[in-house]
Amino acid sequence: MGGSTSANVVLGVGGGIAAYKACLLLRLLTEAGHQVTVVPTAAALRFVGAPTWEALSGRPVSDSVWQDVYDVPHVRLGQRADLVVVAPATADLLARAANGIADDLLTTTLLTARCPVLMAPAMHTEMWLHPATQANVATLRARGVLVLDPAEGRLTGADSGPGRLPEPEQLYAACLPHLPSSSHPTAASAVSEPGAVGVPGPLAGRRVVVSAGGTREALDPVRFLGNRSSGKQGYALAEVAAALGAEVTLVSANVYLPAPTGVELVKVESALQMLAAMTAASESADVVVMAAAVADFRPARYVDTKIKKTHDPDDPDAAPTITLVRNPDILATLVADRAKRAAGTLSGSSMTPATPLIVGFAAETGDASGDVLDHARAKLTRKGCDLLVANQVGSDLVFGQDVTTVHILAPDGSVQRGAPGSKHDAARQIWAAVAQRLGERPGL
Numbered sequence: 001m002g003g004s005t006s007a008n009v010v011l012g013v014g015g016g017i018a019a020y021k022a023c024l025l026l027r028l029l030t031e032a033g034h035q036v037t038v039v040p041t042a043a044a045l046r047f048v049g050a051p052t053w054e055a056l057s058g059r060p061v062s063d064s065v066w067q068d069v070y071d072v073p074h075v076r077l078g079q080r081a082d083l084v085v086v087a088p089a090t091a092d093l094l095a096r097a098a099n100g101i102a103d104d105l106l107t108t109t110l111l112t113a114r115c116p117v118l119m120a121p122a123m124h125t126e127m128w129l130h131p132a133t134q135a136n137v138a139t140l141r142a143r144g145v146l147v148l149d150p151a152e153g154r155l156t157g158a159d160s161g162p163g164r165l166p167e168p169e170q171l172y173a174a175c176l177p178h179l180p181s182s183s184h185p186t187a188a189s190a191v192s193e194p195g196a197v198g199v200p201g202p203l204a205g206r207r208v209v210v211s212a213g214g215t216r217e218a219l220d221p222v223r224f225l226g227n228r229s230s231g232k233q234g235y236a237l238a239e240v241a242a243a244l245g246a247e248v249t250l251v252s253a254n255v256y257l258p259a260p261t262g263v264e265l266v267k268v269e270s271a272l273q274m275l276a277a278m279t280a281a282s283e284s285a286d287v288v289v290m291a292a293a294v295a296d297f298r299p300a301r302y303v304d305t306k307i308k309k310t311h312d313p314d315d316p317d318a319a320p321t322i323t324l325v326r327n328p329d330i331l332a333t334l335v336a337d338r339a340k341r342a343a344g345t346l347s348g349s350s351m352t353p354a355t356p357l358i359v360g361f362a363a364e365t366g367d368a369s370g371d372v373l374d375h376a377r378a379k380l381t382r383k384g385c386d387l388l389v390a391n392q393v394g395s396d397l398v399f400g401q402d403v404t405t406v407h408i409l410a411p412d413g414s415v416q417r418g419a420p421g422s423k424h425d426a427a428r429q430i431w432a433a434v435a436q437r438l439g440e441r442p443g444l
Helices: 019-031 050-057 073-080 091-098 105-112 125-129 131-142 168-178 187-192 232-243 271-282 330-343 372-383 423-437
Strands: 008-013 035-040 083-089 117-121 151-154 160-164 207-213 247-253 264-268 287-290 297-299 324-326 357-364 387-392 407-409 415-417
Touching (some): 008 019, 008 073, 008 105, 019 035, 019 050, 019 083, 019 168, 035 050, 035 105, 073 105, 083 091, 083 105, 083 168, 091 105, 091 117, 091 131, 117 131, 125 131, 125 160, 168 232, 168 423, 207 232, 232 247, 232 423, 247 271, 264 271, 271 330, 287 330, 330 357, 330 372, 372 407, 407 423
Parallel strands (some): 008 083, 207 247, 207 287, 247 264, 357 387
Antiparallel strands (some): 151 160, 297 324, 387 407, 407 415
16 A cells, blocks of 8 residues: 555445445445445345446446456456455355355455455354354455454344344444554544544544443442443444544443444443543533433442341331432533533633533433423423434333434424434434534535
């Protein structure tokens, strides 16, 4: 790559329904300034046609070794590539690659490539877990191919399990270590060069803080008050923001997901710890998103030893009384601190005052007094944030699930109503609204 900020990337696309996600990966790569040549299999073109790939890449697309023979494409593509990415990599494609079969343009390119090769499998669970597929993956990895593990979630039809193609932002993050370091921002460069632009995009050069997960409030050394939040939405927001060029700090409460690539991770447990972390990180932020589910209450008293059951024969059902106190309202505190910084009245702040755009979340169930949007509108007015993301929650809704529906409310009364989709889809919708509020083109 010779110090260039762009790379020659070959994007191979296998014949699976997940081929549509490769369109978004292609966009992320091209927006970062890389030259991307899409090489689909014949089966892939039955899912996404050549005109789509050509329009998104700005380059001709073919699956044939017989087109432009004078340039020997089945050799040159691999020789010239700085990175080859295959997404989705079907079971058939993994098998052909592992066995050195070269019967189309993509498999010949894989044989001639001497650059890093990254493959992202996607298939039904039974196919992924089959011993033949696992042996092919082991063979490829032994040769130095980076084969990602598939995500777990909803597959084609009603099936669910491991075999889902990771989201485009996750795929892009996996590509970053193999692309020129100057083509994407680092925390060090952002600190030493304020305003430096990394990946072109609506959030390039922005400092973003996202909270995720659910806080836990300790009762004793083994028990706590908590909630069902998995942190998936907050992590998706962080991944998408990083892919769009932002410098991201993720304040994570009790989340058991891999840390997003290129994101500064700050782990907390309780609401008070989250308040301290969010307050510190927000001092220099351009955007703050409070996606975490923060416990409204905590025990008034923490017991140093495990609370025991009583063994009173006269009252076998006796149980201790737990007194609760309210936790601080983190979202309202951040809004109030922003106003104080703008007025120059916030004490103890040593950094340049920042007045970030603040996005809140309203996880509501609805009740006799109003539906989800009614409660969300009231919360937006009460909190004073710039945007509020509303969704309906419950034991089988949103928390821990891969599909969600969000509505984005603004103080002027407007509502952007979303459609059901993945949490990464919701994150893209949210960041588009944020980018628009920041005065930039959404470009998502």
